[in-house]
Amino acid sequence: MTTTRDLINDANDYLMNTYSQFPVVIDKGRGAEVFDLDGVKYLDFVSGLAVTNLGHCYPNVVLAIQKQIQSLIHISNLYYNKPQIELAALLVQNSFADRVFFCNSGAEANEAAIKLARKYSFDKFGHGRHEIITAFNSFHGRTMATISATGQERFHTGFEPLLDGFHYVPFSDIDAIYRMVNEKTAAIMMEPIQGEGGVIIPSQTYFAELRELCTRKDILLIFDEVQAGMGRTGKLFSYEHFGIEPDIMTLAKGLAGGMPIGAMLARDSVASAFTPGSHASTFGGNPVSCNAAIAVLEVLLEESALLQSTQETGEYIMESLIPMKKVCPVIREVRGKGLMIAIELTVPGGPVVEECLKNGLLINCTAGNIIRLLPPLNITRDEVDTALHILDKSLRKL
Numbered sequence: 489m490t491t492t493r494d495l496i497n498d499a500n501d502y503l504m505n506t507y508s509q510f511p512v513v514i515d516k517g518r519g520a521e522v523f524d525l526d527g528v529k530y531l532d533f534v535s536g537l538a539v540t541n542l543g544h545c546y547p548n549v550v551l552a553i554q555k556q557i558q559s560l561i562h563i564s565n566l567y568y569n570k571p572q573i574e575l576a577a578l579l580v581q582n583s584f585a586d587r588v589f590f591c592n593s594g595a596e597a598n599e600a601a602i603k604l605a606r607k608y609s610f611d612k613f614g615h616g617r618h619e620i621i622t623a624f625n626s627f628h629g630r631t632m633a634t635i636s637a638t639g640q641e642r643f644h645t646g647f648e649p650l651l652d653g654f655h656y657v658p659f660s661d662i663d664a665i666y667r668m669v670n671e672k673t674a675a676i677m678m679e680p681i682q683g684e685g686g687v688i689i690p691s692q693t694y695f696a697e698l699r700e701l702c703t704r705k706d707i708l709l710i711f712d713e714v715q716a717g718m719g720r721t722g723k724l725f726s727y728e729h730f731g732i733e734p735d736i737m738t739l740a741k742g743l744a745g746g747m748p749i750g751a752m753l754a755r756d757s758v759a760s761a762f763t764p765g766s767h768a769s770t771f772g773g774n775p776v777s778c779n780a781a782i783a784v785l786e787v788l789l790e791e792s793a794l795l796q797s798t799q800e801t802g803e804y805i806m807e808s809l810i811p812m813k814k815v816c817p818v819i820r821e822v823r824g825k826g827l828m829i830a831i832e833l834t835v836p837g838g839p840v841v842e843e844c845l846k847n848g849l850l851i852n853c854t855a856g857n858i859i860r861l862l863p864p865l866n867i868t869r870d871e872v873d874t875a876l877h878i879l880d881k882s883l884r885k886l
C-alpha cells in the first residue's frame with residue numbers, strides 16, 4: 489500500500505518545487521469536508537482557493553460532468569459546442585457584458601483582457617496608447633503579462649524584464665489615479681476586492697469615481713473578478729456592490745465548481761476589437777468545464793437564498809470574531825464581504841494555519857499575516873461553529 493509518507497517522498501523527488509505544501513494528501517471531498525489518505529477528516533475553509541464554492545463534488549456539478557464526459561470531452565473551437573454557447577448566454581444574461589471569450593484559468597482570462605484592451609485602444613487611437621494602470625498589492629496571475637500587471641515586487645523579482653506598459657497606484661486612492669492617467673492610458677485594471685493581497689475592500693465611492701473618469705476619457709475599466717466573482721461576496725459579481733459596471737470582466741476560480749475554466753467578458757463595443765485570429769485557446773470553452781459551470785450558475789441563479797445566506801453567514805462569522813478579537817491581542821483587524829473574510833494578525837499567520845490543520849480545519853494565510861477564510865457558500869452554521877471553535881483554540885495558542 490502506498491502510504492502518505494511514500495507519496496510525499498515521491499512528490500519531493502518528482503514535482504517541480506513551486507509550492508510549500510502541507511504534509512497531507514487529500515483523497516476525497518464531500519461538501520465542506522475533505523478526507524486525507526488515512527481517512528482523517530478536515531473542514532475545508534480554503535475551497536481550493538475560492539474554487540469549490542458549492543463544496544466538494546456538488547451533486548449537480550458531478551452529474552453535469554458525468555453526462556458531458558460520456559458524449560464529448562473536447563472539440564476544437566473550429567466547431568461549435570452546445571455547453572459553451574449555453575454558458576456564454578447565461579453569463580451575458582446575468583451580467584453587464586454582451587460577449588464571452590473562454591479559456592482555462594484566471595491568468596489566461598487576464599491575458600485575454602489585457603490583449604483586448606490594447607487592441608481596442610490601438611484600433612481607436614493607434615500606436616502608443618497601450619498603458620494599463622493597476623493597483624499595488626494586487627494579484628492578477630503568474631504569466632509574464634499578469635505578473636507585470638500584479639503590483640507586488642515579490643512576484644517580479646528574478647523574472648525581469650517585465651512586460652512594458654504597466655503602472656501601479658495605491659488601491660482605493662482616486663487622486664493617485666488622476667495623477668497617473670495620461671494620453672497613453674488604455675485601461676485601468678483592478679480587483680473589486682483585493683484577494684491575495686489580504687481581502688482589501690475599497691471605499692464605497694472609489695469605483696464610482698473611477699468609472700466616471702474612465703467613461704470620460706474612453707479608458708477601459710477592467711475588473712478582475714477571478715476570486716471575488718461567482719457569488720463569493722454575496723453578489724453574483726462583486727461589481728454589483730459598487731453600483732457601477734466595468735467594460736471588461738474576468739472570471740475563473742469558482743466558475744465551474746472545480747473544473748478548470750477562465751472567462752473574459754466585455755461589452756459589444758469593446759469585444760468587437762477581437763476578430764477571427766485575434767486570440768484563441770485550444771482548451772478554451774471545453775464542453776465538460778462549461779457544462780459544470782452551467783450547473784454552478786443554475787444553483788447561484790435559481791437558489792437566490794444562497795447569495796443571501798452567503799452575506800448572512802459572512803456577517804455571522806465576522807460578528808463571532810469580534811469577541812475573539814477582544815481576548816486575542818494578535819488579531820489586528822477582521823474584515824470581509826460575504827464569505828471572503830480576512831483576519832489580519834500582528835504576527836505571521838503560518839503557525840495558526842498549522843495548528844488549525846492539526847485540529848482538522850483547513851485555512852489559508854496570505855500576505856504573511858492575514859488569515860483568509862473562504863468556506864463554501866453553502867456552509868452550514870454547525871460547520872461554521874466547528875471551524876470558529878478550532879480557530880479560537882489555535883489563536884489562543886499563539
Ligand SMILES: *Cc1c(COP(=O)(O)O)cnc(C)c1O
Binds near residue numbers: 630714
Ligand atoms: C487566483 C487569481 C488569479 C490567477 O488565477 P489562476 O487561475 O491561478 O491563473 C488572478 N486574479 C485573481 C484576483 C486571483 O485571485
